[in-house]
Amino acid sequence: MKTLAVLSRKGGTGKTTLALHLAVAAQSAGLSTLVVDLDRQQSSVEWRRQRRDGALIVEALRPGALFTRQQDAGRDGVDLLIVDTGPSLEADVEQAIRCADLCAIVARPNFFDIKAVADTAALAQSFHRDVVFVLNQAPSRRNGHENPAVGEAVLALRGLGGVVAPIGLRSRVAYQQSVSLGLTAQEHEPEGAAASEIAALWRWIDARLSAERAPAPHTPTFVALGAERAARPY
Template identity: 40%
Template sequence: MKTIAIISRKGGAGKTTLAVHLAVAATIDGLSTAIIDLDPQASAAGWGDSRTLDAPAVVSAQAARLPKVLEAAASNGADIVFIDTAPHSETAALAAIRAADLILIPCRPAILDLRAISDSIDLVKLANKTVTVVLNAVPPRGSSASEAIEAIATYGVAVAPIQVGQRAAFVHSLTAGQTAQEYEPSGRAAEEIEQLYKWICKQVNI
């Protein structure tokens, strides 16, 4: 079983959006998939409750219970698990980091977001792990993405080669208990998630 942690100490970075979209991509790919929601706001769990489909499985849990929940997921045959973390909880973020095969930090290409990722990067380094930043909600025009990549380089961490755009399909689909792949299968949002998912599979040898 592979475990992907999605962390950010900043709220509004797109952790839940990324977690549920990647989990659905894995489900579409035929993998037994689960989302573990460590955020007390339980946004991912709420999304799971609003779905008409059973997969992916969504479990709300406390950080202290994460090892047991992961153990249960593995024993139930999960192939891949995505952990959605709370923005202001160092405990939840560290628990997810320690359990993960791959750690992603979603980050919008805006100055406040770019400054805020340093806290998340410090946590990852504290656990002696490596991390990849995923540029999220990238505007369709302008140079903000390339400027963000330059800024992130100063932290000495990698940036995923796939960027996720600022697209209405992400918002509309989640409201309906879906993801962009289900809401608008041939749209750009679905295509970007599919490319990011394929990249993740290569990183964790799926």
């Protein structure tokens, strides 16, 4: 079993959105997937209550119970444990980091988010964890051009010592609409751009979790994978 912790001590960066979309992608790929929600707000658990599909298990958990739950899940045949965390205390985030094979730190491409994730990244690195940054709510390209804020964010995140996932999530209504229905964007709009980027991001995360670490992209650019480019190698 592998454990993915989704982190950022700043509120509203997209931790829950990312955790749930990756969980559904993993489950759809045939992995037995468990989401545990350490956040007292219990957004993931609320989403699960809205959901009709019974396959994906989402549980609320006290951070102190994570290690034991992880051991049990491994014994029960869970393939992937995803830990959704809150904008919370260092002690809670530390529990998630300790249990993680991979720490995905979520940030939007803005000054405040980037500054706020530095501590989280340093904490994960102090435990020698594999750290990847996932950009969320990136503005869409205009006339084929990336917004400069995206490139700046990628460079700043690299400066914190982690790898930036070459696929991030754009700001899209599909993410908001789908979760309000207890769905994910790939279920709500399977042919949509959000579904494409989630599929590509999941493949990259899965490779990183399951094998030798995926190579970092060579250029400091944010690779946008639209539907037409979904087959492009990382």
